[in-house]
Amino acid sequence: MNRRNFLKHAGAGGLLAAAWPAFAQSSAPETGPSAGLKFTTPPSLQNPGATAMTVAIGVSGPSTAWVEYGETEQLGRLASGTRHGLKPYDSLAHQIRIEGLRPGQRCFYRVHACAIDFRNAYDIRRGETVATDIFSFRTFDPNATEARFVVWNDTHENATTLARLMEQTAPLPADFRVWNGDVTNDNYREERMVAHYLGAGNQPFTRESPLLFVRGNHDARGPVARALPRFQETPGGLSYYSFRHGPLAGVVLDSGEDKPDSHPVYAGLGDFTAFYREQAAWLEQELKKPHLRKARFRVAFSHIPFWWQDRGFAGDADDPRSEWHRLLAKAKFAAVISGHTHRHACFPPDEMKPYAQIIGGGPRPEAATLIQGVVTAKELSLTMTDLAGRELAAWRVKA
């Protein structure tokens, strides 16, 4: 079922309830020791580029997986997910990279998984296979005439907020979506991370439109927080990166924790100060690249805001993140989009900063927000709405 049909069948109210079981179809009888393999999440599009896309999906047990894809619903090509000579084998989630696409290309795809009964190195048995419905996405295109995106932040596992955000998001056209940090509260079990990071709380959030993941301080907390790349693939495996689509160039920064590394709650396990410096050095070089330099508009995503009213790390010379501010200001960024404070705000440029600081709301339904971005060659427009669709703030800037 494609998205149009899915929406038609489900209707607005039925969308959320119907979303979960709708994407998995079993294509073989349930027999053998590995019977019952299921997808536990909708497909999740990650690490988008002009010629590639990663499809990730949760599975209920030990399995391998692959993606069938093509320019039409006939598909016809195969992405094997091979890394270092080995095809995928995992019991929680798979990430399969599709490469060799064209910029702005529509690509249809379906994910397959096959149960694997790994008895020993010489006795590996294949079981049933399951496949998703066919979905499609479009690759990034630096020559696109416009870029549209939607931002969520600080959902903190709030099921009501996630469901209502999805209701607001589903009808909005988006070339990509951004999860601007604090998807979760803490990461204690990798099984839960599948549901949170791939499943978007059971919402088909990134099935046809890729996700740009921005790590929040809560995403970096908990004993299994280091497993995050297993569930959210980012360029080069780094939580800071840049991208380009049409007139928009973006930078994602990882603003780390909200307390100093020396704070006793981290027991000495945080090393964010060095990480901020690493990102500053990277940013200085990255901003020289044509995809950023030549874009009509530049926007940064950072979970923790650079500014909150007249305060913020950007103005603290002792904080290495203040260097990010200096670099973005020099590179004429139009806006920094953040979350973290759980109170929405929109600070236009002023004498402290030549860019707007936009901050999305918090996890409770009454505080949650959705930020919609529309970027053309002439204008960048950011509109923040609440869960009833009421406009809370808007920021527009001409080229």
Ligand SMILES: [Fe+2]
């Ligand atoms: Fe938060």
Ligand SMILES: [Fe+2]
């Ligand atoms: Fe936060």
